[in-house]
Amino acid sequence: MSKKAFSILALLVVTSLLLAACGAPAASGGADAPAAEGDVVVAAGDPIRIASALVISGPNTDLGLDSQHGVEIAIEFKGEIKGHAIELQAEDDGCSAEGGQAAGQKIVSDPSIVAVIGTSCSGSGVPMAQVVSDAGYVMVSPSNTAPSLTDPAQAWKPGYLRTAHNDKVQGAAMAEYAYSVLGLSTAAAIHDGDPYTEGLANAFRESFEALGGSVVAFTAVNVGDTDMRPVLTSIAASEGGAPAFLFFPVFTAECAHLATQALEVAGLENTVRGAADGCFSAASAEAIGDAAPGMYFSGPDLSFSGDVYNQFAAAYQSNFGTAPISVFHAHAFDATNMVFACIEEVSVEGADGSLTINRQAMRDCLYATSGFQGITGSLTCNEYGDCADPKIAVYEIVDGEYVSVWP
Amino acid sequence: MPIILKATDIKKTFGGLVAVNGLSIEIPRNSISAVIGPNGAGKTTFFNCITGFYKVDSGEVLFDGEYIQNRRTDQISRIGISRTYQNIRLFNSTTAIENVLVGLEPRLETSVLDSVLRTRRFHEEEKSSVEEARGLLEFVGLKGLGDQLSSNLSYGAQRRLEIARALASKPKLLLLDEPTAGMNPNETAEMTRFILDLRDKLGITILLIEHDMRVVMGISDQITVLDYGSKIAEGGPKDIQNDVRVIEAYLGRGAASGLKDAKAN
C-alpha cells in the first residue's frame, strides 16, 4: 500500500469513529422506528407472531428443543386468539452470550413479533434481555435460573420475565428437604461449570449451612465427563467424613453418571443422592434406571395439574416421537400461555378485523400476572420478573415415574 | 595458510549408528577443500554438525577464532558459514529474488515497526537489498530471472539460485553439498569455473562434498576422505589418487569408475 493509501485509511478510521459518535441520533431515529411506536398491528387474516430463542444446536440441544416443543404445544392447544392464528418464529440462542445477542437483534428487527419466549441459557439471557428491553419488546424465559437476571443491581432489564425458578428458591428447597425432612446434617454438592448448576449448587450450600448443616465438600466436574468415580471417591474421603447427602443439580448425562456411579464408590453406599430439575425427564429416569432408589429430585410442583399435564405429555409424544426429552417444556408451556393471556387482555380489535397490541401494555400486563394457573403451579410475577410458583416439590422415581414425596 | 575452520575429534551418533566418528579436520582460509567418500560415509552429517543443525556428541569446532559447536544454526550463519543442499532446498512458492532476499535477512536492521509504518529507513533498506539481490542473481548468471518462481527454474539455475541465496549473507565459509549433482558435463564445467570464481573474486573459503572426481581433483587444494564416519585420508589431489585405503574404500563398493576417470585425466 502506498503512503497515500495509508492516509486515506487513517482518514477512514477517524471518520468512522466520528460517525460512530454522531451516529447515535441517526441510528435510533432512522431505521428501526417501530419500537418507538409501541404498537403491533396485526392485520385481518394475519397471524399473531411470537418468537422463541432457545438453544437448538450444540451439546445443550435437548434443553432448548424440549422448551421449544412446549411452546409449540401451547400454540397448538390455544389455536387462535380473537380470530387470528398464532405463528412461531423459532430462533437459536446457541447457549452463548453472542448467540443470545444476535437472536435478540433478529427478533427486534421484526416489528410484527409480539413477544419472545427465551432464552434457554442464562448466559444468552443477559445480553438478550438488554437488546429486547432496549427495543421495547418483552421476553419470558422458561429456563433462565441465574439470580443475577432478576437482580436490578446486576442484569435485570425492564422487558425481562421468567417462569423458571430462581436458583435461590430451588436450592433452598432441596436444602430444607435434606436437612429438615431427611434429617441429614452433612452434605456435598457438585456442579458442572454451567452457570445454572453452579448457581443451584451454591444456593444449596448457602441454605444448607444456614440451616445448621455442614457442607463437607463442594466441587465440580466438567460437562461431558463420563467417569465420575474419581471425584466421588474424593468426596467420600472428605475431611468431614463421607457426606450423608450428595447434591448434584446437573443435566441428564452427567446426572445419570453421578447417580449410578455413586453407588459403586466405596464410602458412598449409604449417601442419599439429590438432583434438581436438570435431571427431571423420562430420559434421565431411564438412564438412572436401577440406581433410582435413594435418590431425590427437586422440581416444580406438578401435583395439582395432572390433567393438563397428561394431555400435554400425550401431545408431546405424538408430535415429536418421544416423551419430553428435558425439563423445561412445562415452564415454556406456561410462559407461552402467560403471553397468550396478556395478548388477549391488552389487544384491541379494530373495525377491519385487525388487532392492535401495545408493547408497553403487554409488558405491564405480564408483570401484573398474578395467580396464573399453569402446569408448573400458580404463577405470580414480582416487580423484577420472577414469576415461578415458589412451591418446589421433591420427587423420587418409582417404576420409572417421578412421584412427589414432599411437601 | 591460516586456518579458518578447525574441527577437533567431533563425534555424532544416532541411536546405535555412529555417523561421524572422532573426525578432525582443518580448512585453510581462502582454499577450496573437498570432502569425499562413499555413500553413507557421514559427509552430510559432518556438514550438519558444522552448521549447528546437529549438536555434536563430543568434540569442538573452532571457526574464525570462535567455538561454535554449541551455537544455534542461525547464529553460526550470522558469523559467516553458509551452505547449500544436496537435494536443492529452495523456498519453492516464492520468486527467485525473494529467495535471495531471505538470505539477506540476517544483515537487515529495520524493525517490525519500520515495516508497519513504512519509514524512510524501511524504504531505503528495501531498495538497497533488492539491488543487492539483483546483483547477486546477476553474479550467479540468473540476470533477468528474478521474478520467476524458483520452482519454475531449470535444475542448473536452481543450483545457482541456491548459491546466490547462500552468498547473500556474505559468508566467509561456504559449504556446497554436491554442487554438480545431476548436471551434464557442460554445466559441470561451468559450475567448476564458477566455484573457482567464488574463491578468487569474492575471497570465500569453499568446502564441498562432491562425487564427481573430475571436479574434486580439478579444483581442490585439499581433499579429505571419509569412510564410516572416520577420516581415512587427507591431502592434495595427487596424494589421494594414490592412497591405497581410498582406492579400497571405493573399489570395495564398486564405485571405482569415478576414481579411474579422474586418473585418466
Place this chain on the structure above:
Amino acid sequence: MKDRLKNLDLITAFLWLLRAAIILVVAWGTFKTLLSNPYTSRNWLDFIIFGIAQGSMYALIAIGYTLVYGVLKMINFAHGEFFMSGIFTATSALAIPLAASGFMDQHPLLSLLAIGLLSMLISVGIALLTERIAYRPLRHAPRLMPLITAIGASFFWQYYFRGLFGSQVRPFPTVAALQGSIPFLNTTVLKTHVLVVVVTVLALVALNFFITKTRAGMAIRSVSENKDVAALMGINVDRAISMTFATGATMAGLAGLLYALVYGQVHFFMGFIPGIKAFTAAVLGGIGNIPGAAVGGLLLGLFESVGPSLFLQGLGIPAFNQLKDVIAFTMLVLVLIFRPQGIMGERLAEKKA
C-alpha cells in the same frame, strides 16, 4: 560445561524454569496431599483402577487416530464421530428393542455380540464413506485441507445422527450378568471394568497379529512407511488406506460398546470429548506409533483419575476435580517439551535431514 552455560539462551532457561515450576508444584501438591493423607490405600487403588479402565477406552480410540496418521499423516478429526455413530446406532436400533423384547435378558452374550458387531459395522461403514468422499480426493493436497474436511465431516455426522435418533440421551440397557463387582486385593472391581480391560488387551493382541502377520496388515505397514514404494511393490494403496480406516473404526466401534456398558448411556455428542482425549493420547504416546497410542491412552486415563487428588488436593484448590483436563494437557505439554516426539515416537526431525 562452562561453554554450555555461556550459550544457555533465554528460551532454554525459560523452558527449564517452566519444567521446574510445574514439577515443583506437582511435587509440593503431592507432598501436601500425602502429608494430610485423606485417602486410604484402598482409595488409591480405586483411583488407579478407574484410570486404567478409562484409559483402555482412550487407547482403543487413539489407535484409530494413530493408524490413520501413520498412513496419511493427517489428523482425522472425525474419528470421534466414527466412535459415536456405531454405538449410537447399535443402541437405538438394536439394544433398546432387544431389551424391550426381553431377548437381552435371556441371551445376554448373544445380544452383546450382535450389538457389538452392529456397532463396529456402522463405525466401519461411516469411516469408509468418509474416507472415500471427504479424504481420498484430497490425498495430494496440502495437509491442512483434509484437516478441514475432517472437521466438516465431524460436524456433519454429529448432526446427521442427531437427526436420525434424536438429541436426547439414550440409556443403554443394563446387562444383569455384568452388574456388581468382584473382590480384588483389598478392594473390589466392577465387572464392567474387568471386561473393559480384558477386551482391550484382547483387541490389542488381535490388532498386533493383524498388523504384523496378515497380508492386509503388512500392506498397511508398507503404505505407512512409504506410499510410492508400496505402490511400486504392487500394493493397492487405496485399498490399504481404506483398510487402515476400517481397522481404526473397528476399534472405535468396539470402544463404543465398552463405553455404553460402563457408562450406560449414549448420545449424539458423545464422540467429541473422547475424540479429543484420544487424539491427545495418540500424540502423547507418539503419533503414528501403535503401542504408543495404547500407552498414551492408559497414561492419560491414569492422570485424569489420580492426578486431581494427588497433585491438586494438597494445594487447597477448590473443586480440584474440575481441573483434571488442565492436568492432562499440562502433562502433555511437559512430556512434549522433554520429548518432542512423544513417549514412544521416533525422532522425526533428525531423520529428515
Place this chain on the structure above:
Amino acid sequence: MDNLTSSGWRQALLQGFVAGLITVSASTIGMVELFGTRYFLAGLFTMGQLLLFAPPAVLAFSLAGKIKSQGISIVTVKAAAIGAISGAMLALLVWANQTFPLRTVLINLSPKLMGLLTFDRSLAEGALILIGVSVATAVFGALLQFVPRLYRQALLSAIITTLGVGLLAPLLFERIRNFFGQSVAQLVFTSSALQVVPAIIIFAASAALFYFRGKAALNSKPKAEQKLNPRQKMLRQIPLAIFLLILPMLLGSYLTEITNNVGIFLLMGLGLNIVVGLAGLLDLGYVAFFAIGAYTMAVLTSTGPLGVAQMSFWAALPICVAVSALAGVLLGTPVLRMRGDYLAIVTLGFGEIIRILALSDLLKPFIGGAQGILQIPKPSIAGITLISPEQLYYVILGGALLAAFISNRLRESRVGRTWIAMREDEDVAEAMGINLVRTKLLAFAIGAGFSGLAGAIFSPKLTSIFPHSFNLLISINILSLIIVGGLGSIPGTIVGALVLVGLPELLREFAEFRWLMYGLLLVVMMLNRPEGFIPSDVIRRELHSGDEHRAEV
C-alpha cells in the same frame, strides 16, 4: 461402444441410488419436514420439496454432461431412471414406516413428514406423484445439458438467483419494508417467501441479464490486465470506503449485528492468518487469546463487583492487546520446538486450559467462574455511549481495517518474507540466519494481539461474558474460515468470515441443521476449491507444485 453404454447404465443406476440415499436421509433426519415449513414461492413450493427433488435433478444433470454423446433419447431414459429410483426409495421409506414401527427408532419419521412425502394422499397415489415429480425434475435436469451453452448458463444462473432471493426472503422483506414500507414489501414477498409474479419477474430478468452478460463476454476479447498507478488505485477505493461507511444504514440493526460478529471473527481470522497462513504454525487453541483479551477488558472496565479499575474502554484497549500479545509469547515459548501436529494438539490443550481455568472455582473470586463477568460498559466517544450495533460497527470496522492494514504491511516486508521462508522450510530458514525463536514468537505475539483486540471489543459489545463463549468451536471456526477463504490471503479471510460466520447467522431459523450444513459446506468447499475462495498467490502456487513438494517431505 457397447461397453460404454452398459457402464453408462450402471452409472445411472448408481446415481439414482445416491440421489435416493440423499433424499431419504434428508427426510429421515428431519430436514425435509423443517424445511417444508419454509416456502420459496408463497403457497407453491417449499425448501423441503427442493431437498427432495433437487438431488435427482442435479445428479442427472451431471451424468448427462458426461454421456451427452449417447443422444438425447438415451440420456432422457437414464435420467428418468435416476428420478424413478430416487422417488421409489422415498416411497419405500413411506411404506416401511407405515408397515413397521420405525418411529420408535428414527424419531423424525413423523406423520407430518409422511404427509409431505405423499402429498397428503394414500400411499399408492402419493408414491406415483413422488416418482412422477422426481422423474420430471431429473429429466429436466438432464435435458438442460442439451440447451445451448449460453442459454443453459443463463437459465442456471437465473434459477440460482431466484432460489437465493427466496432463501433470503425474510431478510429482504424486512429491509424492503423498512425502506419502502409494508405495502411495497408485500407486493414482492409474503413475510417469508417470494410471491409468484415477482418470482417470475426476477427469474426472467436475471435470465436475460446473465444471457446478455454471457454474450457480451463471448464477443469481447479478454482485456489485458491494466496496470493502475497509485492514484487510480486510490480512486478505486473511494466507493468502497463510502460503502463501508454507510453500510449500517443500509443493513439495519440485525444485519449490522451479524456484520459485527463477522467483523470480530474477521479480526481473529486476520491474526490466525499470520500464525497459520504466513508462519505455518498450526494453532488450534487460538481462542485462548480471544478469551484473554475479553477477560482483561471485562476486569478492567466492569462496573460490577469484579471490576478492578473501572477504566474506560479506550484506556483499557491497548492494555488488552498488550496482555494478549504477551500471553501469545508465553504460550508460544513452550511449543517453539514442536512441529505440525504436535503443535496443533498442544495449542488445542492451551485453549482448553484457559477455558477451564476461566470457569473454574479456582479463579471464581477474580473472574466470576461460571457466572461470568457482568456490567461491562459500552465504549463511548465524546460523551456518547455506543449502544446500538450500528454504532459499534464503526469500532469494529476500525479494528478490522487496522488489522488488515498491519497484516498487509507485515506480509509485504522482511518480516513476511521470513515467515514464509520459515513455513516453507524451517531448517533452511534457520541455516540462512533466521532466528526461528524470534520469528515464531513474533508471529504468535501479533496473532494473539489481533485476537486480543477482538476479545476486547467483544466483551463490551455483549456487556457480559461467560467462559462458554470461549470454546474449541471458535478456534475451529476461525481456522476453517481462513482456509475456506484462502490461506494467507486477506480478502480471502474476509470472504471466509462472511460465508462461515455470516451465512450461518442468516440461516438462524434452521439452527437444528446449521452445523450439519456447515460441515457439508466445509467438505464440499475443500473438494471443489481446495485453495479457498480467494487464494493468495503463495497457496495457489503451492497447490500447483503440490506433488513435488510432498515427495520431499
